[in-house]
Amino acid sequence: MTVVECSGLCKTYEGGSVKAVDGLDLAVESGSVFGLLGPNGAGKTTVLRILTGLVGSTSGTARVAGGEVSVRSPTLRRRIGWLDEDPRFYGWMSGRELLVLVGGLFGQSRIEAGRRADRLLAASGLGEAAGRRIGGYSADMVQRLGIAQALMGRPGVVFLDEPCAALDPAGRRGVLDLIAGLREEATVILTTPVLSDVERICDTVAVVHRGSLLASEATPELRRLYAPPVLELEMESAEEARRLRAHAASRAWTLHGEGPVVRVEADDVPAARDALLKILAAHGMAVRRMEVRGAALEDVILRLGGEFP
Amino acid sequence: MNLRAAAALFGKEMLSQARSRRLPAALLALLSIGVASPLMARFAPGLLERMAAGVGVGFQPPQPTWRDAMGHYAKYISQAGLFLLVLLSMGSVAAEKQRGTAAFLLSKPVPRSLFLAVKLASSWAVAALAMVPSALGCAACTLLLFSGLPLPHFLSLNLCLLLYLCSVLSLTLCCSTIGGNRAAAGALSFLAWFLLAGLAAIPGFGEFLPPRLAEAGLASVSGAVSWKPFVGAGLLIASSLAAAAASLRRWEP
Numbered sequence: 001m002t003v004v005e006c007s008g009l010c011k012t013y014e015g016g017s018v019k020a021v022d023g024l025d026l027a028v029e030s031g032s033v034f035g036l037l038g039p040n041g042a043g044k045t046t047v048l049r050i051l052t053g054l055v056g057s058t059s060g061t062a063r064v065a066g067g068e069v070s071v072r073s074p075t076l077r078r079r080i081g082w083l084d085e086d087p088r089f090y091g092w093m094s095g096r097e098l099l100v101l102v103g104g105l106f107g108q109s110r111i112e113a114g115r116r117a118d119r120l121l122a123a124s125g126l127g128e129a130a131g132r133r134i135g136g137y138s139a140d141m142v143q144r145l146g147i148a149q150a151l152m153g154r155p156g157v158v159f160l161d162e163p164c165a166a167l168d169p170a171g172r173r174g175v176l177d178l179i180a181g182l183r184e185e186a187t188v189i190l191t192t193p194v195l196s197d198v199e200r201i202c203d204t205v206a207v208v209h210r211g212s213l214l215a216s217e218a219t220p221e222l223r224r225l226y227a228p229p230v231l232e233l234e235m236e237s238a239e240e241a242r243r244l245r246a247h248a249a250s251r252a253w254t255l256h257g258e259g260p261v262v263r264v265e266a267d268d269v270p271a272a273r274d275a276l277l278k279i280l281a282a283h284g285m286a287v288r289r290m291e292v293r294g295a296a297l298e299d300v301i302l303r304l305g306g307e308f309p
Numbered sequence: 310m311n312l313r314a315a316a317a318l319f320g321k322e323m324l325s326q327a328r329s330r331r332l333p334a335a336l337l338a339l340l341s342i343g344v345a346s347p348l349m350a351r352f353a354p355g356l357l358e359r360m361a362a363g364v365g366v367g368f369q370p371p372q373p374t375w376r377d378a379m380g381h382y383a384k385y386i387s388q389a390g391l392f393l394l395v396l397l398s399m400g401s402v403a404a405e406k407q408r409g410t411a412a413f414l415l416s417k418p419v420p421r422s423l424f425l426a427v428k429l430a431s432s433w434a435v436a437a438l439a440m441v442p443s444a445l446g447c448a449a450c451t452l453l454l455f456s457g458l459p460l461p462h463f464l465s466l467n468l469c470l471l472l473y474l475c476s477v478l479s480l481t482l483c484c485s486t487i488g489g490n491r492a493a494a495g496a497l498s499f500l501a502w503f504l505l506a507g508l509a510a511i512p513g514f515g516e517f518l519p520p521r522l523a524e525a526g527l528a529s530v531s532g533a534v535s536w537k538p539f540v541g542a543g544l545l546i547a548s549s550l551a552a553a554a555a556s557l558r559r560w561e562p
Binding site: 052055077078082086089092097101102103104106107109 | 313317324325409412413415558
């Protein structure tokens with residue numbers, strides 16, 4: 001079942017001269033973790049703000065959890081949870097007090113809100129810090145609390161705007177694991193500029209660039225079509241790299257890179273690696289480093305025909 | 310459902326007032342005013358007499374009465390209370406918008422009008438709570454230093470002063486919603502209130518404006534009640550709330 005659907009969504013600023021979202025069509029199935037992937041300034045946050053009714057669209061239509069999205073609609077907000085990119089809570093409150101407040105805003109009694117708050121705090125790993133002031137929380141604790149507050153109203157759809165922004169690797173891992181576990185409770189739509197984040201937890205990914213949708217695919221399909229692994233070689237000098245490109249030009253590979261770095265995209269990466277080693281040995285070229293690495297967001301966008309940055 | 314949301318918001322506002330020490334500060338400041346007013350009324354004339362005698366000027370002030378104590382009380386509450394409450398409440402909406410907590414609250418099923426109404430109600434509650442020890446302190450000292458304070462009339466004076474402060478707080482809430490930050494909101498509030506106070510000096514029309522409430526309260530101590538400033542206060546409160554709601558409706562976090 002489709003829980004989020006938008007068609008021809010546009011948002012312009014400054015009298016139409018700045019297009020934040022440009023004719024976006026999107027459909028999200030229920031019970032999934034859906035990733036909106038794109039570089040900074042792609043329009044991801046604006047899309048989420050429109051879908052949550054925080055700002056109005058200039059044109060186009062959107063439906064969330066069975067209802068038409070209208071700006072500032074309390075009815076819509078009863079069905080959704082929202083975590084801002086830079087969540088700001090009351091530093092003088094404890095984590096539990098904040099969740100009980102949010103429960104009250106959703107019409108829950110204090111007892112009901114308290115019970116749910118305790119359950120969500122425990123599930124998000126904040127059980128021991130529940131009574132501490134939020135002002136003393138670390139960045140990943142604030143994000144965890146943000147996810148917990150987004151779930152307080154038992155929403156059908158949860159929108160998370162860059163939930164891993166500003167987190168260290170350990171914090172990022174913990175928060176992603178927490179989000180991955182949410183699909184049993186709600187449909188999750190998150191934004192991120194990091195490809196590895198969506199690969200890790202998202203079932204479906206939409207790539208957004210300059211306000212437009214470049215692709216929307218199941219995550220394995222996106223990886224296969226647009227983000228295959230690449231071979232990266234760092235040569236001794238830019239001259240050596242130029243020589244390698246010349247010798248490899250006849251192969252069915254795509255070559256990128258600048259200076260001493262050569263990136264090779266091939267359908268069969270292990271075979272390409274063996275062939276490259278033979279070329280290097282045959283022509284006596286010195287290589288400093290050679291590795292197979294995953295594609296980055298910029299590779300995906302370039303493959304999809306977008307310009308980067 | 311909105312009642313529970315309103316109760317949750319109101320509880321949060323009062324908790325914020327208490328933890329940020331705004332409530333205790335208001336309680337202490339207004340208590341000081343309440344206690345100081347009869348003391349000033351009782352001892353200031355004697356002090357002036359001695360000062361005048363010290364420079365060789367003959368000065369015989371009239372014997373102070375409880376009416377002087379009420380005059381001081383009304384004057385201090387309407388002046389110092391005004392400054393205090395504007396300073397304490399000028400950031401109520403502006404600071405929340407700046408810090409991003411307003412966006413957080415308004416992403417929940419909270420109508421913007423409810424958000425403002427609760428802000429106003431909580432600031433009124435703080436004013437009312439702060440008036441209690443102030444009035445009790447003033448009444449106790451007045452009864453101790455003078456005689457004959459008519460308590461029903463004193464109560465009517467306090468209700469007029471409370472309405473005066475509520476009018477100031479409504480205007481401050483409006484300025485806090487419209488102003489971009491705490492300082493701008495405070496400056497706008499003072500400016501708007503001083504403008505109203507200037508207009509209140511105009512004979513006829515000025516009698517309908519809320520700055521005349523303190524005067525009306527003092528008159529009520531003598532048993533004469535003028536309803537005119539109450540009309541102005543009601544209009545100011547309603548129009549402030551409407552202007553704040555219109556401004557917040559257009560705001561995009």
